[in-house]
Amino acid sequence: MIIFLNMMSRANAQAFIDLExxxxxxxxxxxxxxxxxxxxxxxxxxxxxxxxxFIRLRAGYAxxxxxxxxxxxxxxxxxxxxxxxxxxxxxxxxxxxxxxLNASYTFNSYRITYRYDLVKRPKIEFGIGFTAKIRDAExxxxxxxxxxxxANVGFVPIINFRLNYKxxxxxxxxxxxxxxAAPQGRAEDVLLAVTYKFSDNLMTHLGYRILEGGAxxxxxxxxxLIHYASVGVLYKFKKxxxxx
Numbered sequence: 397m398i399i400f401l402n403m404m405s406r407a408n409a410q411a412f413i414d415l416e417x418x419x420x421x422x423x424x425x426x427x428x429x430x431x432x433x434x435x436x437x438x439x440x441x442x443x444x445x446x447x448x449x450f451i452r453l454r455a456g457y458a459x460x461x462x463x464x465x466x467x468x469x470x471x472x473x474x475x476x477x478x479x480x481x482x483x484x485x486x487x488x489x490x491x492x493x494x495x496x497l498n499a500s501y502t503f504n505s506y507r508i509t510y511r512y513d514l515v516k517r518p519k520i521e522f523g524i525g526f527t528a529k530i531r532d533a534e535x536x537x538x539x540x541x542x543x544x545x546x547a548n549v550g551f552v553p554i555i556n557f558r559l560n561y562k563x564x565x566x567x568x569x570x571x572x573x574x575x576x577a578a579p580q581g582r583a584e585d586v587l588l589a590v591t592y593k594f595s596d597n598l599m600t601h602l603g604y605r606i607l608e609g610g611a612x613x614x615x616x617x618x619x620x621l622i623h624y625a626s627v628g629v630l631y632k633f634k635k636x637x638x639x640x
Contacts, residue, residue, distance in 0.1 A: 408461075410635040414454040416605075416628035419447070422474060423608075423621030425501060427486075427535055429546045431617035435485045439499050439535075439620075443476035450624060458632075462513040464523070470505040470585075472607075472622070486537050489544035497539045501620070503607075504532040505585075507574070509556050518562070525556040527574045529583075535618065546616060552576070552583060566593050570601060581611035587626060599630045 425439035439445065456466025476499040484491040491497060511525030529552040536545035558572040573586030589603025605626045610619030 408459070408635060410458045411633040412456060412458060412466075412630060413633075414466075414628060414630045416450075416452040416454075416601075416626055418450060418624055418626045420450045420472070420474060421445075421623040421625075422476075423623055425474075425620040425622075426610075426618065428617035429487045429535065430615055431612060432614045433485070434487070434617075435483065436617070437480055437482075437484055439474075439476045439501055442480045443478040443497060443499055445474055445476045448474050456509075461516055462523070464509075464511045464513075464525075466509050468505065468507040468509065470507070472504060473500060473502045474622075475500050484537070487544040487546045489537075489542055491537065491539050491542055495539045497537060499538075500534070500536040500545075502532070502534040502536075503620075503622075506530040506532070507554075509574075511556050511558060513558075520562070521558070521560040523558045527554040527556045529554055529574070548616065554583060560591075567591065568593070570603070580613065581609060583609035587624075589626065589628075597632045597634075599632075601626070601628045601630070 422440045422445045426436065427439060428434040428436040450472060452468065452470040454466050454468045456464060458464050477497060479494050479496055481493055483493050507527050507529045509525060509527040511523045513521055513523035515522040531548070531550050531552055534545055534547040554574040554576045556574050561569045563569065568591040570587065570589045570591050573584065575584040575586060576582065585607050587603055587605045589601040591599055591601045593599045603626050605624035607622040607624065
């Protein structure tokens with residue numbers, strides 16, 4: 397970190413902030429807790445997810461021509477309700493069949509990313525890097541005085557990538573995200589968007605984001621697919637140039 401800060405102070409560094417918002421839709425969200433003994437049910441098909449909006453905030457530095465480091469805050473909570481025509485055993489609590497259920501699915505993400513641009517041409521840019529992700533997740537279920545929840549906080553290393561194609565001076569196509577698969581589970585958070593550059597400092601995007609993944613172990617079985625209708629604004633601050 398000290399080496400990085402020293403490099404940033406000496407390099408041609410430019411700070412940026414990226415704000416993203418829009419609507420969230422559940423594709424699927426299957427749950428069994430504990431993973432080896434609970435009842436399998438769906439927060440999407442057995443219950444009804446409520447309409448929801450989202451917000452994500454990224455801030456960082458572009459250093460020189462090829463290096464980028466950034467921090468991301470991406471909270472997400474989706475609530476569902478309804479009833480299920482079977483008994484639900486969930487994290488030590490039994491919910492009777494056909495009882496009114498309220499569910500909350502939380503998947504907050506905090507990430508630090510470093511990326512290096514392998515390709516840097518007038519029309520196309522491609523970079524790859526590493527993301528250190530802290531996952532702060534919780535699934536909660538309640539009904540008529542019964543309540544139970546399962547929380548999980550963990551570290552997830554992920555591969556980061558970014559592909560940016562410039563159609564002309566204003567319009568572009570952006571494909572970027574974090575993704576990794578392992579025997580214990582998988583995680584994908586990917587955006588495909590059309591971009592429009594108002595100026596060298598201001599850009600907007602309109603696109604589709606997918607958040608997919610989950611885990612299968614003795615404690616938790618949960619796989620979810622979340623769709624995002626995304627609109628965002630990227631602002632680049634004045635470059636910080638310092639001589640050696």
